[in-house]
């Protein structure tokens with residue numbers, strides 16, 4: 001993505017908080033591969049998983065752009 005798109009992406013994340021994976025899929029920021037694994041649409045990268053110590057649940061992280069999505073359920 002371009003610098004400008006990247007900036008808009010960061011600003012969007014700062015103003016709206018972390019998206020859920022479900023919202024990310026609906027908004028077109030995430031997609032699923034044929035094995036139902038989550039991918040970052042911008043980078044075409046499989047998301048890593050990390051535990052969020054402050055909240056119940058896990059956070060999915062794109063290793064390329066650093067995008068984070070919370071996993072619900």
Ligand SMILES: [Zn+2]
Nearest residue numbers: 040043062065
């Ligand atoms: Zn990414």
